[in-house]
Structure formats: C-alpha cells, structure tokens
Amino acid sequence: MSEHHIVTPKTYITIIAFLFALTAATVWVAFQHFGDPWNDVIAIGIALTKATLVVLFFMHVKWSERTTKLAVILAVLFLVVLLLITMSDFLTRGWLGVPGS
Amino acid sequence: MSASAEAHSPELQHHFDSMEQQRSASTLGMWAFVAQELMFFGGLFTAYLVYRYLYPIGFELGSAQLDIKLGGFNTAVLLASSFTMAMAVWAAQTGKKKVLLWMLIATLALGAVFLGVKYVEYSAKIEHHLVPGYNFESDSPYAGQIKMFMALYFAMTGMHALHMVVGFGLLLFYIYHAAKGRYTPEYSHPIELFGLYWHFVDIVWIFLFPLLYLLGRA
Amino acid sequence: MSTLITDSSRSNYLNAAYGIKSWLLTKDHKRIALLYLVAVSIFFSVGGLFAALIRLELLTPEGDMVQPDIYNRLFTMHGVIMIFFFLIPAIPAVLGNFILPLMVGAKDLAFPRINLASFYVYVVAGILGVWALINGGVDTGWTFYTPYSSMYSNTQVTLVAMAGFIAGFSSIMTAVNFIVTVHRMRAPGLTWFRMPLMVWALYATSIIIMLATPVLAITLVMLMLDHSLHIGIFDPAQGGDPVLFQHLFWFYSHPAVYIMILPAMGVISELVAAFSRKKVFGYTFVVYSSLSIAFLGFLVWGHHLFVSGQSVYAGAVFSILSMLVAIPSAVKVFNWTATLFQGSVSYQTPMLYALGFIGLFTIGGLTGVFLATMGLDTHVHDTYFVVAHFHYVMVGGTIMGYLGGLHYWWPKISGKLYPEFWAKISALLVFVGFNLTFFPQFIVGYLGMPRRYHAYPPEFQVFNVLSTAGASVLGLGYLLPIIYLTWSMRYGKKAPANPWGAVGLEWETASPPPTFNFDDDPVVEHEAYDYHHRPEEPRVA
Numbered sequence: 001m002s003e004h005h006i007v008t009p010k011t012y013i014t015i016i017a018f019l020f021a022l023t024a025a026t027v028w029v030a031f032q033h034f035g036d037p038w039n040d041v042i043a044i045g046i047a048l049t050k051a052t053l054v055v056l057f058f059m060h061v062k063w064s065e066r067t068t069k070l071a072v073i074l075a076v077l078f079l080v081v082l083l084l085i086t087m088s089d090f091l092t093r094g095w096l097g098v099p100g101s
Numbered sequence: 102m103s104a105s106a107e108a109h110s111p112e113l114q115h116h117f118d119s120m121e122q123q124r125s126a127s128t129l130g131m132w133a134f135v136a137q138e139l140m141f142f143g144g145l146f147t148a149y150l151v152y153r154y155l156y157p158i159g160f161e162l163g164s165a166q167l168d169i170k171l172g173g174f175n176t177a178v179l180l181a182s183s184f185t186m187a188m189a190v191w192a193a194q195t196g197k198k199k200v201l202l203w204m205l206i207a208t209l210a211l212g213a214v215f216l217g218v219k220y221v222e223y224s225a226k227i228e229h230h231l232v233p234g235y236n237f238e239s240d241s242p243y244a245g246q247i248k249m250f251m252a253l254y255f256a257m258t259g260m261h262a263l264h265m266v267v268g269f270g271l272l273l274f275y276i277y278h279a280a281k282g283r284y285t286p287e288y289s290h291p292i293e294l295f296g297l298y299w300h301f302v303d304i305v306w307i308f309l310f311p312l313l314y315l316l317g318r319a
Numbered sequence: 320m321s322t323l324i325t326d327s328s329r330s331n332y333l334n335a336a337y338g339i340k341s342w343l344l345t346k347d348h349k350r351i352a353l354l355y356l357v358a359v360s361i362f363f364s365v366g367g368l369f370a371a372l373i374r375l376e377l378l379t380p381e382g383d384m385v386q387p388d389i390y391n392r393l394f395t396m397h398g399v400i401m402i403f404f405f406l407i408p409a410i411p412a413v414l415g416n417f418i419l420p421l422m423v424g425a426k427d428l429a430f431p432r433i434n435l436a437s438f439y440v441y442v443v444a445g446i447l448g449v450w451a452l453i454n455g456g457v458d459t460g461w462t463f464y465t466p467y468s469s470m471y472s473n474t475q476v477t478l479v480a481m482a483g484f485i486a487g488f489s490s491i492m493t494a495v496n497f498i499v500t501v502h503r504m505r506a507p508g509l510t511w512f513r514m515p516l517m518v519w520a521l522y523a524t525s526i527i528i529m530l531a532t533p534v535l536a537i538t539l540v541m542l543m544l545d546h547s548l549h550i551g552i553f554d555p556a557q558g559g560d561p562v563l564f565q566h567l568f569w570f571y572s573h574p575a576v577y578i579m580i581l582p583a584m585g586v587i588s589e590l591v592a593a594f595s596r597k598k599v600f601g602y603t604f605v606v607y608s609s610l611s612i613a614f615l616g617f618l619v620w621g622h623h624l625f626v627s628g629q630s631v632y633a634g635a636v637f638s639i640l641s642m643l644v645a646i647p648s649a650v651k652v653f654n655w656t657a658t659l660f661q662g663s664v665s666y667q668t669p670m671l672y673a674l675g676f677i678g679l680f681t682i683g684g685l686t687g688v689f690l691a692t693m694g695l696d697t698h699v700h701d702t703y704f705v706v707a708h709f710h711y712v713m714v715g716g717t718i719m720g721y722l723g724g725l726h727y728w729w730p731k732i733s734g735k736l737y738p739e740f741w742a743k744i745s746a747l748l749v750f751v752g753f754n755l756t757f758f759p760q761f762i763v764g765y766l767g768m769p770r771r772y773h774a775y776p777p778e779f780q781v782f783n784v785l786s787t788a789g790a791s792v793l794g795l796g797y798l799l800p801i802i803y804l805t806w807s808m809r810y811g812k813k814a815p816a817n818p819w820g821a822v823g824l825e826w827e828t829a830s831p832p833p834t835f836n837f838d839d840d841p842v843v844e845h846e847a848y849d850y851h852h853r854p855e856e857p858r859v860a
Contacts, residue, residue: 044311086151089630137491252551
C-alpha cells in the first residue's frame with residue numbers, strides 16, 4: 001500500500017481556498033489594462049495554476065507513482081504538440097507573399 | 102504467490118492476484134482514459150486557438166455576449182463540487198460511510214446547479230438569436246466572426262455539459278451503492294476513479310471560463 | 320515444457336463452454352479475439368468487394384461500368400471500411416487480443432468486460448456503416464475533406480462519420496486495456512526489456528491510439544455538426560478554414576498509419592526470430608525504434624497538406640520531420656535482415672509472409688521518403704503513385720503481417736495445424752498478385768494518372784489491365800486462407816503446444832490454451848528469444 005496516500009481534509013480546504021481566490025483574481029484581472037498580450041498571458045497562467053493544483057492535490061498526482069505522473073506529462077505534451085504544430089502553419093502563412101494579390 | 106488476507110475480498114476479480122494489483126490496474130486505466138479525454142477536448146481547443154488568432158475582434162465581440170456573472174458563479178460551483186468530491190474520496194478511504202454518502206449527494210447537487218445555470222445561459226442565447234445553425238442573427242460588421250465564436254462556445258460548453266451529464270448519471274450509481282455501504286477502505290477505488298473523472302471535467306471548465314468569458318474584456 | 324501433452328479431453332478455452340451465449344457474452348480475451356476475427360473478416364470481404372468493383376471499372380479507359388458518382392462512393396466505402404473496420408482493428412484486436420495476455424503470462428487482459436464492450440461498440444459502428452452504405456453510401460473520399468463533405472455532399476456523411484466516431488471508441492478501449500495489461504499484469508521475472516517485441520509494438524500502438532483517436536473523434540463531431548446544421552466551422556464561405564480540418568484530421572490519421580503498421584512490425588519480429596532460431600539482432604534498438612516511430616508519427620502530419628494551402632515554412636519543417644521517420648523504420652528492416660544472417664532459416668508459410676513484408680514494406684517506406692519531399696510531392700500528389708505507396712505499406716505491410724501472424728499463431732488459436740501446401744500456394748499468390756496489382760500504379764502515377772477518377776486517357780490502359788489482373792490473383796490468394804483455415808478447424812491435424820519449436824510464453828501452454836491461459840502461473844527467467852540457451856526443439860509443422 002506504499003503508493004496509497006490518504007490526503008486529509010485540511011489539505012483539501014487549503015486548496016479550495018486557493019482555487020476560489022484565483023478565480024476571483026482572474027475575473028478582476030480581466031478588467032484591468034495590462035497591455036496587449038499580458039491580459040491573455042495572466043488569464044492562461046492563472047488557469048494553468050488552478051489546473052495544476054487540481055491535478056496535484058485533488059487528483060493525488062503529487063503522491064502518485066511514476067507511471068501516473070508519466071501519463072499526465074505525456075497527455076499534456078501531446079496536447080502541446082497538437083496546438084503548437086497546428087499554429088506553426090497559421091503563424092507563418094503570411095510570411096510568403098502570394099503573387100498577384 | 103501466497104494469498105494474502107485481502108485477496109479473499111469479494112470484490113477481487115478472478116484474473117487479478119491481489120486487490121492491490123486490481124487497484125493499481127484500474128487507476129492506470131482511468132488515467133489513460135483521462136489522457137484521451139484531454140486530447141478529445143484538445144481538438145476543440147485547437148480550433149479555438151486558430152480562430153481566435155484569425156478573428157481577434159469577432160472573438161472579443163462574441164465574448165461580450167456572455168454573462169460573466171453566471172460564468173463566474175458556475176466556476177465557483179464546479180470548484181466547490183470538486184472539493185466535495187475530493188472529500189468523498191477521503192471519506193471512502195477512511196471508512197466514513199455517512200460522510201461519503203453526503204459528500205456524493207453534495208457533489209450531485211452542485212453539479213445540478215451548474216447544469217441549471219447552463220440551461221439559463223443557453224436559453225438567453227436562444228432568445229438573443231445567437232445560436233449558429235439554429236437562429237443566429239447579427240447586424241454587426243463582424244457577424245461571421247461572432248458566429249464562429251458562438252459555434253465554438255456551444256461546441257465547447259456543450260461537450261463539457263455532456264460530460265457533466267454523464268458524470269451525473271454515474272454519481273447516481275455511486276450514491277446508490279454508497280447508501281448500501283459497499284465502499285470500504287479496502288474497496289474505495291471506484292470512488293477514487295470517479296473522482297478523477299469529475300476533477301478532469303472541472304479542469305476543462307477552469308480553461309473554458311477565461312477563454313470564453315474573460316479574454317478581451319479589458 | 321515440451322512434455323506437455325495435449326489430449327482432446329483436456330479442458331481448453333474452446334470446449335470450456337458451449338452454446339451461442341457462451342460466445343457472445345464471453346469475457347475471455349481468446350474468445351473475444353475470435354469474435355473479432357469473424358467480424359474483421361466480414362468487413363475485409365466487403366472492402367475487398369469494393370476494390371474488385373473499382374479494378375473492374377478501371378479495366379477500360381472509358382467510364383463504362385458505373386457512373387462517376389457511384390465510382391466516388393465505391394472508393395470512399397473501400398477506404399472507410401478497410402481502414403476503420405479492417406486495418407486498424409485487425410492485428411491489435413484479433414492477434415493482439417489473443418496473444419498479448421499469453422505473451423506476458425497473464426490470465427486475461429486487465430479489463431475483460433471493457434474488452435467485450437469494445438467488440439460490441441465495434442459491431443455497432445460497423446452496423447451503422449453498413450446502414451449508411453445501404454442508404455446510398457458516401458462520396459467524399461475516406462478523408463472527408465471539407466467544405467465538400469460538410470456543405471455540399473448529399474450523401475450519408477453524418478452516418479459514416481458517426482460510424483468512424485464510434486469505431487474510434489472501440490479502439491481506445493482496446494488500447495487502454497493493452498497499456499494497463501502491459502504495465503500491471505506481467506508475469507514475475509518478465510521485466511520490460513525481456514518482453515517480446517510484439518508486446519512492445521502493441522504497447523507503442525496503444526499509446527498512439529490513446530492520444531490520437533480522440534482528436535479524430537472530436538473532429539468528426541465538428542464535421543457532423545457542420546454537415547447537419549451548416550454551422551460552417553470548416554466552410555471558407557462562412558469564415559471557416561478547411562485546412563484546419565485537414566490539420567485535425569491528419570493529427571489522427573497520420574499516426575493511424577503507424578497504428579496499422581507497428582503491430583505488423585511486431586509480428587514480423589516474432590516470425591523472423593522463430594524461423595531463424597535466433598535472438599532478434601539489436602533487440603533494444605528495435606524496442607526504441609517502435610517507441611520513436613510512435614513519437615515521431617505525431618510530428619509529421621503536415622506532409623499531407625503540402626498542396627492544401629498550408630504555409631510553405633510549416634511544410635518545409637514537416638518535410639524534414641517526415642524523413643526522420645525513415646530512420647527507426649530502417650533500423651527495423653536492417654535488424655530483421657541481420658537476424659536472418661547465419662540463422663537456421665526455414666521457409667514455412669509465416670516466414671514467407673515475413674520475408675514478403677520486409678521487401679514490400681521497404682519499397683512502401685522508401686517511396687514514402689519521395690513523397691515526404693515537398694517538391695516531389697507537389698508533382699505526384701493525388702496520383703496513383705500515392706495510391707501505390709500506401710498500398711505497399713498497408714497491404715504489402717499490414718496485411719502481410721496479419722496473415723503471417725495468423726498462420727503462425729493459428730495452431731495456438733485453433734489447436735489444429737493448417738495445411739502447409741495450400742498455405743504456401745496462397746502466400747505465393749498474395750505476393751505475386753500484390754506486386755502485379757500495385758507496382759504498375761507507381762509507373763502510371765508517375766506518368767500523371769490522378770487518383771479518384773473513373774475514367775482515364777487510353778495510354779494508361781496497359782498499366783491498369785496489369786493492375787486488374789493482379790487484383791484477381793490477389794483476391795484468390797486471400798480467398799484460399801479463408802477456406803483452408805476454416806477447413807483445418809475441423810479436419811486439421813492436432814497441434815502440439817509448440818509446433819514451431821519457438822520460445823515465448825505463449826508456446827509453453829497447451830494448444831489451444833486453457834481458459835485462464837496457464838495451468839501454473841508462469842515465471843520468466845530468460846530474455847526474449849533466447850534460442851542459444853535452449854535445446855533445439857523439433858518443428859512439427
């Protein structure tokens with residue numbers, strides 16, 4: 001039962017408090033002017049933080065064995081591959097002018 | 102292989118050697134399932150990213166059509182349901198059968214609130230003729246782009262809501278068995294695995310909320 | 320272990336229970352594999368029938384047998400059925416299902432009920448596909464390119480997309496089952512680097528299925544929404560981007576090529592080792608080549624989009640990445656060849672298929688490097704060169720591997736030996752027929768004959784006649800195994816536990832195996848393919 005860690009309510013309460021606070025923060029930030037990319041960057045950053053908290057504590061990955069951690073990393077990695085490589089097309093389409101247009 | 106005491110658990114399936122093997126196998130299976138769920142939503146996130154890049158103005162205008170209060174409220178509701186779900190897992194692991202039952206019921210109730218709010222939001226969109234493929238109308242010069250935003254809004258939140266409905270049905274099943282006292286510290290992993298699913302659905306919403314409701318408000 | 324006696328009174332998975340219910344509700348991975356075998360064979364025959372009709376139409380330059388719109392449906396349904404209902408499930412769900420738990424020394428797959436569910440999900444998808452077929456079929460090509468499929472086609476796009484969507488879940492279920500079984504159910508002593516290469520191949524395949532299939536599923540959902548509600552997610556007239564559809568589609572469908580070929584490569588590794596009586600040369604390299612094919616396979620999908628309006632810069636990167644896949648593929652081919660070197664090679668039917676695979680896959684793979692070259696692909700894109708290329712990989716690769724594996728494990732599956740003479744004849748027919756069908760297509764494609772047309776200029780006729788003639792031979796080659804394998808189930812000679820004198824856990828249990836696979840829990844003490852440590856066992860077959 002080595003990998004079977006029981007997380008206590010105290011931890012859960014701390015985490016949910018963080019999650020509520022971050023939700024309030026992201027709504028507040030949305031109405032502030034931080035300049036062009038920064039609003040988006042902060043919003044995504046907060047979402048990533050919240051997701052990480054849920055994965056690590058609610059889903060117990062912090063205490064999980066290596067295979068589980070690997071599965072999480074693998075899934076996220078391939079999602080990034082899908083997003084990044086698809087965007088590599090859209091981001092560079094304008095680089096080469098189309099003759100005649 | 103010497104049969105340990107717990108190998109005689111009535112919940113042990115014949116092709117596993119021990120409860121521990123059964124637990125670790127089903128946990129890994131659930132994580133593999135969650136990984137494929139992530140890629141499933143990943144296709145929608147890709148479409149969102151591409152069209153937001155192509156149509157930044159239309160997406161700002163589209164985002165302004167959404168009710169930030171309802172969205173924010175629902176985010177809190179779903180986070181709270183994740184908390185009660187996590188508590189349910191704790192109760193199952195420590196053998197607190199009553200707490201388990203009530204935490205599952207609380208999760209169900211919060212899920213119902215979420216879906217109820219979603220229903221209110223969808224009704225408003227129908228009323229305002231914002232449903233692509235059904236009654237979309239707009240006189241904005243960016244009508245086409247707003248329509249694309251709304252199409253993705255419905256695809257993403259709709260697919261999320263569908264997962265909520267499935268989770269809802271599963272919860273009823275677990276509540277039924279929890280009421281009968283089936284889950285013990287030795288046999289808590291069905292609750293743990295369902296928790297993984299529920300938290301995953303929560304995570305999807307953690308991203309949907311800023312992407313759909315918040316970006317471009319400043 | 321060779322003292323194991325197989326007498327007919329022994330209880331095995333075939334005679335453990337009787338009656339239709341004991342089959343349709345079975346949770347035994349071996350019986351589910353047989354259910355899949357039947358279903359997959361039916362779909363293969365249907366897909367083959369479409370292929371026959373296509374070849375018949377192309378016998379003459381004029382479009383004289385069918386109307387163009389019927390021809391469009393023929394090649395679409397051929398592609399959909401062969402890919403989603405035959406090639407993808409064939410090796411994993413039939414051979415993998417049967418052999419994986421035996422190879423890792425487990426009593427069953429980790430989730431037997433999910434395994435059975437995957438079969439029924441597959442059947443539901445198949446019925447939906449056939450239903451769509453009866454109601455007019457679909458004419459978009461198996462790739463469902465938008466906006467034709469989403470906005471203009473009046474055929475059963477939604478139904479067929481739904482069938483593909485559902486079939487996807489069936490393969491995800493199988494994949495999750497395999498991943499967990501490999502991680503959690505290995506026999507004591509069976510460390511990762513003692514696993515047979517077939518297990519590694521199935522494991523790598525399962526990871527691809529798990530990560531790629533859901534993207535196709537959600538893409539098909541968007542397509543169905545587009546087709547039924549005309550929302551225009553992929554319609555350029557409404558601001559949608561059809562190239563985005565192609566990105567999402569090929570994010571799955573290119574890795575799907577490796578879903579189809581990797582398990583076949585695993586089979587070939589088993590065959591080459593067993594029929595050379597040698598450890599596979601560079602075992603570790605072959606393992607890593609499977610994993611790197613699985614990984615690289617996700618980075619190259621854009622080579623399908625060279626002429627679709629994709630950015631030239633992205634295209635250049637995709638071009639280079641695509642060529643990288645040739646490296647692990649070549650590692651495999653070289654290592655199989657090196658395994659043959661100084662081996663005690665024997666030429667039974669499975670080995671004939673393995674040797675056929677190595678040659679044909681090499682041709683298919685090398686022409687793939689041509690097509691990965693952006694400049695050359697612009698020239699031959701959507702010609703018969705491409706058709707020939709992927710048939711060399713899919714038919715010359717996957718189906719050869721499937722048939723080789725089916726013959727190799729048939730004694731284990733059925734408990735009977737197949738007739739070697741007829742099997743050799745059929746292997747020969749398949750090889751000759753295949754090359755006669757598809758080699759001329761390289762030439763005619765290079766000369767400029769486009770794919771997906773029912774008529775063509777008369778100067779291409781000679782190649783098409785050769786192709787159609789080859790297809791008839793190939794068809795006969797495929798028909799024979801169906802006949803003699805079925806025949807052997809009843810009349811074949813009884814198979815011993817290890818007819819090939821091969822090593823591997825699957826040969827240490829009876830043929831056919833008992834319901835829970837092994838009488839005593841197996842313990843592994845050696846590396847895979849340790850022929851040099853074993854006394855020579857006789858080959859009975």
